[in-house]
Amino acid sequence: MTTTKYSFEHYLNMRKAYDPSFSPDGQQLSFLTDITGVAEVWSVPVDTRAPHPLWPEQLTFRGERITNAVCSPTARTLLVSGDIGGNEHTQLYELSTGDSTLSPLTEQARVIYSFGGWSPDGKRITYSSNERDVRYFDVYERDMHSGQVSRLLTHDSANYAYRYSPDGQHILVSRHVSNIRNQLLLLDTTTNDVRMLTPEDDGGSAWYECVRWSADRRGLYLLTNRERQFFSLAYLDLASNELSYLYETTWDVERLAVSHDGTRMALVTNEDGYSLLALFDVSEGWQARKPMMTPTLPNGVIYGLTWSQDGTKLAITFQAADDTLDIWVWDSENGIVWRATRSSLAGIPPASFATPSLIRYPTFDGREIPAFLYLPCGEQRALPVVIDVHGGPEGQARPLFSPVTQYLVACGYAVLVPNVRGSTGYGYEYQSLDDVYLRMDSVKDLQYATLWLCESGIADAQRIAVMGASYGGFMVLAALTTYPDLWAAGVDIVGISNFVTFLENTGPWRRTLREFEYGSLEHDREFLQHISPLHYADRITAPLFVVHGANDPRVPVGEAEQIVNALRERGVPVQYLRFEDEGHGIAKRTNRLTTYPAIARFLDKHLGRP
Numbered sequence: 001m002t003t004t005k006y007s008f009e010h011y012l013n014m015r016k017a018y019d020p021s022f023s024p025d026g027q028q029l030s031f032l033t034d035i036t037g038v039a040e041v042w043s044v045p046v047d048t049r050a051p052h053p054l055w056p057e058q059l060t061f062r063g064e065r066i067t068n069a070v071c072s073p074t075a076r077t078l079l080v081s082g083d084i085g086g087n088e089h090t091q092l093y094e095l096s097t098g099d100s101t102l103s104p105l106t107e108q109a110r111v112i113y114s115f116g117g118w119s120p121d122g123k124r125i126t127y128s129s130n131e132r133d134v135r136y137f138d139v140y141e142r143d144m145h146s147g148q149v150s151r152l153l154t155h156d157s158a159n160y161a162y163r164y165s166p167d168g169q170h171i172l173v174s175r176h177v178s179n180i181r182n183q184l185l186l187l188d189t190t191t192n193d194v195r196m197l198t199p200e201d202d203g204g205s206a207w208y209e210c211v212r213w214s215a216d217r218r219g220l221y222l223l224t225n226r227e228r229q230f231f232s233l234a235y236l237d238l239a240s241n242e243l244s245y246l247y248e249t250t251w252d253v254e255r256l257a258v259s260h261d262g263t264r265m266a267l268v269t270n271e272d273g274y275s276l277l278a279l280f281d282v283s284e285g286w287q288a289r290k291p292m293m294t295p296t297l298p299n300g301v302i303y304g305l306t307w308s309q310d311g312t313k314l315a316i317t318f319q320a321a322d323d324t325l326d327i328w329v330w331d332s333e334n335g336i337v338w339r340a341t342r343s344s345l346a347g348i349p350p351a352s353f354a355t356p357s358l359i360r361y362p363t364f365d366g367r368e369i370p371a372f373l374y375l376p377c378g379e380q381r382a383l384p385v386v387i388d389v390h391g392g393p394e395g396q397a398r399p400l401f402s403p404v405t406q407y408l409v410a411c412g413y414a415v416l417v418p419n420v421r422g423s424t425g426y427g428y429e430y431q432s433l434d435d436v437y438l439r440m441d442s443v444k445d446l447q448y449a450t451l452w453l454c455e456s457g458i459a460d461a462q463r464i465a466v467m468g469a470s471y472g473g474f475m476v477l478a479a480l481t482t483y484p485d486l487w488a489a490g491v492d493i494v495g496i497s498n499f500v501t502f503l504e505n506t507g508p509w510r511r512t513l514r515e516f517e518y519g520s521l522e523h524d525r526e527f528l529q530h531i532s533p534l535h536y537a538d539r540i541t542a543p544l545f546v547v548h549g550a551n552d553p554r555v556p557v558g559e560a561e562q563i564v565n566a567l568r569e570r571g572v573p574v575q576y577l578r579f580e581d582e583g584h585g586i587a588k589r590t591n592r593l594t595t596y597p598a599i600a601r602f603l604d605k606h607l608g609r610p
Contacts, residue, residue, distance in 0.1 A: 006348050006410070008597045011403035012589065015343035016325035018303060020315035021071040021078070022046070023097075026308040029315060029340055030059065030069055030078055030097070031327055037589035038062075041069045041080060043097060044340060046313065046329060056341070059100050065587055068115065069095065073260075073309060074122030081115050086583020087551040088507075090114065092127060094144070105142065112137075112509070116161025119168045126152075126161040126171050135508040139173055141189060152192050158509065159185075166213055166262075172220075174208070178516030179394055180431070181205045184222075184236075197241055198226075205428070207231075210255065215262035215283050221246075223256050229427035233267060235286060246286045252425055255302060258282070259311030264292070264332070266305045266314055270425055272358060272370065273398045275302040277316070279332070295330040295337035298323070301398045315340070321372075321399040322353035354409040356399055356417070361452035363421075363445050370426065371418035371449065372399055374409045375458070383414045384463035384488075384607040385453055387446060390417070391470030393434060393517065396425040404596055411600070411609065414458055420445035420475075436519040439531050443478045450486050462488060463607040465542075467599075469493035469585065470555060477533035477563060480540045487542040489606040491599055494548050494555050494584055497563040498535070499528035507553040537566035543573035545602045547595055549582030575602060 017033040030043045033056070044056040059078075060066060066082045067090055078095040080102065092105040092113045106113045108131055116126040116139070123144055128137040132154065139153035139161045153159055153173065162172035165186075173185040173194075184197040197220075198208060206226035214221060220236040226243065231254060233247035247253060247267070254275075255268035263283035269276045279292035300320030307314055312333045319325040324345060330337045356372035363369050376383070386408055390397045397417040405415050419425065420442045422434030434442040446466065453459035465488055468476045473495015480490045496502045503511055503521050515521070519528055529535065544567060548560035557578065567574040577598065579591050586595050 005352075006346075006407075008407050008600050009593060010346045010348055011407040012592050012596055013344070013346040014324050014348075014403050016319075017042075017327050017341035017343050018317045018325055019068055020304070020306050020317060020327045020340075021069060022306065022308040022313065022315065023071050023076060024074055024309055026310060026313055028076075028097070029327070029329070030071055031056075031341065032066055032069065033341070033343065034589065035344075036063075038064060038587065039066045041066055041078065041095065046340065059095060059097060060102055061100070062102070070115065070118065072118055072122040073120060077122075079115055079118065079125055081113070083583075084109075085551045085581045086549050086585070086587055088112065088553050088583055092125075110134075114160055116171065117163040119164045120166060121168060124164075124168070126164065128160045130509050135511075137509065139171065139187060141171075152189060153185075153187055153194060158513065162211060166217055166260075172211055176513060178205070179513050180207055180516070182207055184208050184211065186238075197236060197238075198243075210257070212256065212258035213262050214258075214285065216285070217262070221256060221258055221265065221282075221286075223253055225252075225428055229429060233286075255305055257305035257307055257314070259307040260309055261311055264307065264311050265289075266307075268302045268305065270396075273301070273372070273396065273419075273425065274299055275318075277302060279314075292332060293335055295328070297328065297337075299399070301400055319401050321355045321401055322350060324401050352410065353401070353406050358399075361418075361449060363448040365441075367421070369418055369420060369445050369449070371416055372397055373458075374405055374415040374417075376409050376412045376414065378412075380414070381457045382460045383412065383458060384603075384609075385414045385416060385459040385465070386603065387449055387453075387464065387466045388415055388417045389420070389446065389466065389468035389472040389475040390423070391468065391472045392424070393422045393442070393471045394424050394431065395471075396423050404599075407596075407600065408603070411604075413603070413607075414453075416449060416453065418445065418449050420449075435517065436524065437527060439518070440478070440482065443475060443482055446475065446479045447483050447486065450483075465489040465491065465603055465607055467491035467493075468495065470495065473555070474533070477540075478531070480542055480544065481533045481536035482539075484539050484541050489543050489545070489603060490540075491545045491602070492547070492560070492563070493586070494552055495546075495559065496555055497559045498532040500525060500532065501562070502555060502559055503528070505556040505558060510554065534562050534566060537563060537572075538570060540567060540572055543575075543602070543606050545575045545577075545599055547577045547586065547599075548579075549584065549586065550578060550580045551583040554584040 019032045032039045041060040042056040069078045069080045076097045080093040094103045111131040114128040158176040160174045171187045175183045186195040208224045211222040225231045231252040252270045254270040257266040265280045279294045281290040298320045304317040314330040316328045324343045327341045329340045360368040454461045473492040476490045476492045564576045
């Protein structure tokens with residue numbers, strides 16, 4: 001029997017740091033970390049001479065999740081966003097870093113406020129809100145001195161303020177048409193006039209993101225997949241609205257950050273799940289670009305890039321498969337990179353962590369499905385296996401550090417994390433292979449994952465479990481009902497059990513966006529009923545573990561309770577954890593310490609601990 005030296009509580013007490021923001025002078029770095037058990041704002045000095053990360057100072061003490069915090073460009077003030085109990089009704093606060101005073105700017109608890117950005121002079125902010133109509137988001141501006149609020153854009157759609165222009169006269173707005181299609185608008189803050197920068201109907205599903213002004217202010221750098229398979233770097237000429245592509249690759253360019261003066265650019269390419277960083281001097285435009293010295297990081301994933309106001313330092317939010325999420329800082333002037341935060345690994349030696357192998361397995365139509373395979377030390381045949389399915393469905397499994405995965409592997413389980421059809425990162429065609437009436441083809445990819453695991457000798461066919469959260473939770477239930485003989489157990493975390501009741505009850509501001517992916521209640525109700533696992537609960541024979549937050553606005557808690565009740569009526573073993581202070585996922589450490597050890601005991605019982 002394999003026994004891990006460390007308890008699950010050890011693994012769940014690991015920390016992470018992310019979402020960095022530089023103070024105006026570049027001497028302080030604010031960020032979010034869950035040191036206290038929930039994400040709060042902390043700050044640390046930026047000091048290249050320090051041999052180790054300096055101890056940070058805590059700035060907020062809400063005891064509830066902070067979702068982001070952005071420094072003013074001119075003062076030691078941050079704009080903070082946070083919700084309560086995971087309900088995603090995000091409110092805005094002003095935080096003075098001098099005395100940690102947190103002042104509410106919004107106080108309508110049932111309204112969502114989404115921060116857009118600070119004006120260059122630090123006197124105004126822009127944000128989006130659904131306070132006019134819960135179904136739609138309009139764009140607002142607030143004068144930070146007087147407190148006066150103006151609604152600048154009113155439109156019955158999802159309009160998200162993106163950022164101010166360098167002169168502060170305009171606001172970039174992203175209008176979401178679906179989860180994979182949006183439009184860019186330029187909003188005049190004086191006249192409220194709106195100019196469409198991208199086609200209103202391009203006949204496809206183009207997405208535009210990471211939009212930044214060029215150094216000469218005549219155009220915008222951005223990432224888009226318009227009329228192509230992968231996201232690429234492009235330039236939008238503001239005089240003609242002409243879009244031209246600058247950088248060709250057979251992978252997604254997934255991150256773009258340009259310094260405030262438009263002269264320095266950081267690009268991240270997603271190559272088979274791993275991040276590749278490149279830096280350029282674009283002070284004279286892309287055609288005259290000059291490669292800049294680039295820091296060397298371990299193999300892993302870059303979550304975010306943030307330039308300091310003067311463009312000399314770049315904060316990189318980075319995670320490797322065998323290390324926790326932390327912030328690194330690259331000093332481009334001195335050619336130095338250092339780790340600005342070093343989150344706790346709870347005393348577990350890094351050498352004990354498993355790193356995955358990137359594999360591909362064949363599926364029913366001859367395609368190769370990419371996946372990350374984690375194997376324990378020692379015996380690596382006839383193992384109990386957990387197949388962990390990512391959410392989204394427009395998402396991608398990456399070689400990331402997961403305390404849950406590391407614990408399971410340390411206990412002797414193998415863990416397979418597949419990117420079934422519909423996943424992002426492999427081109428638009430692959431991402432579209434599960435749309436609407438193709439939905440169940442992605443579930444069939446899970447069937448073929450089990451076949452590959454067994455044929456390769458890795459898995460004991462009688463000891464395979466499927467686990468997933470959100471859309472991954474639907475995949476768990478669909479796998480248990482469609483291929484009931486394959487599974488020894490299932491773990492559904494905030495998953496969908498009935499697409500009809502899900503679409504009827506999800507947040508009104510989300511329904512239209514989700515119907516593009518899943519199908520609409522008006523046109524596809526019969527099909528949505530047909531593929532909903534709830535209607536096939538009588539096929540489930542494997543024990544099931546269900547977890548849900550009562551405040552979930554995305555997948556309402558009724559989705560969990562429907563499937564739990566159906567199984568209990570039939571006498572199928574089902575365990576259910578409901579948290580009154582959680583939303584779409586289990587964010588608070590106290591609740592994670594309840595949830596995941598219980599899941600581990602459940603898997604040990606039904607798969608037989610290795």
